[in-house]
Amino acid sequence: MKDERIEKLASLLVDYSVEVKPGDRVMVNFIGPSTLPAARAVVERVLAAGGTPVWMFDDSPLTRDFVLGASEEQAQSFAELHRSMMEKVDCYIGIRGSDNQFELADVPPEKLALYRKTYVKKVHLEVRVPSTRWVVLRWPTPSMAQQAKTSTDAFEDFYFRVCTLDYPAMSRAMDPLVELMSRTDRVRITAPGTDLTFSIKDIPVIKCDGKMNIPDGEIFTAPVKESVEGVITYNTPSVHEGVLYENIRLVFQKGRI
Numbered sequence: 001m002k003d004e005r006i007e008k009l010a011s012l013l014v015d016y017s018v019e020v021k022p023g024d025r026v027m028v029n030f031i032g033p034s035t036l037p038a039a040r041a042v043v044e045r046v047l048a049a050g051g052t053p054v055w056m057f058d059d060s061p062l063t064r065d066f067v068l069g070a071s072e073e074q075a076q077s078f079a080e081l082h083r084s085m086m087e088k089v090d091c092y093i094g095i096r097g098s099d100n101q102f103e104l105a106d107v108p109p110e111k112l113a114l115y116r117k118t119y120v121k122k123v124h125l126e127v128r129v130p131s132t133r134w135v136v137l138r139w140p141t142p143s144m145a146q147q148a149k150t151s152t153d154a155f156e157d158f159y160f161r162v163c164t165l166d167y168p169a170m171s172r173a174m175d176p177l178v179e180l181m182s183r184t185d186r187v188r189i190t191a192p193g194t195d196l197t198f199s200i201k202d203i204p205v206i207k208c209d210g211k212m213n214i215p216d217g218e219i220f221t222a223p224v225k226e227s228v229e230g231v232i233t234y235n236t237p238s239v240h241e242g243v244l245y246e247n248i249r250l251v252f253q254k255g256r257i
Contacts, residue, residue, distance in 0.1 A: 022050030
């Protein structure tokens with residue numbers, strides 16, 4: 001039996017986020033066995049929209065094995081093959097459902113650096129990001145529910161509620177804040193361990209309304225580089241490429257750390 005929540009999410013990704021049109025070639029990259037129901041729903045929706053889907057399965061243990069074992073020549077060859085495919089598609093939908101976000105935690109830094117330099121940079125940063133209509137999302141897994149200290153069922157319900165919001169309505173609701181930020185000069189952020197000031201004058205303001213990430217909802221800009229003064233403390237642990245970062249504190253003077 002089909003899950004209506006997954007069908008609704010697939011429609012959002014295909015019809016709203018990347019706006020698949022007849023004739024579009026759409027890469028569906030699904031990571032982790034648990035993402036198969038979502039991948040099937042997305043492929044079905046791409047076909048209904050007139051696009052041609054091409055799907056690719058991946059999993060964190062496979063990535064780990066490759067990153068650990070690949071020589072520089074093999075990493076470059078791998079990247080060239082994937083880059084060639086990415087250059088031929090119009091849209092990219094990434095569904096990421098790794099069961100262990102720390103899978104790469106003990107990979108030697110030089111191996112991760114090689115993987116970033118070849119595959120991540122050459123395929124995603126140089127081709128996917130600037131040249132395709134793309135959207136990525138994390139798929140709910142028991143490990144994510146465990147991190148949230150909830151049951152798997154409760155976490156899935158929460159996930160689908162936030163991932164299938166009315167994003168067009170959210171986009172319209174964000175416009176007043178975009179306008180305010182666009183005419184703002186000075187910003188000050190205060191919190192426990194944080195007192196930071198900077199200017200955002202004449203810096204573009206970007207609205208994140210479900211076009212490239214699901215869930216979404218932020219509005220971001222950047223400081224004038226030399227204007228940043230003060231201290232900022234990050235009190236929420238964060239995982240990047242399998243490595244946990246926590247209790248990060250940065251001090252800025254004239255934009256320099």
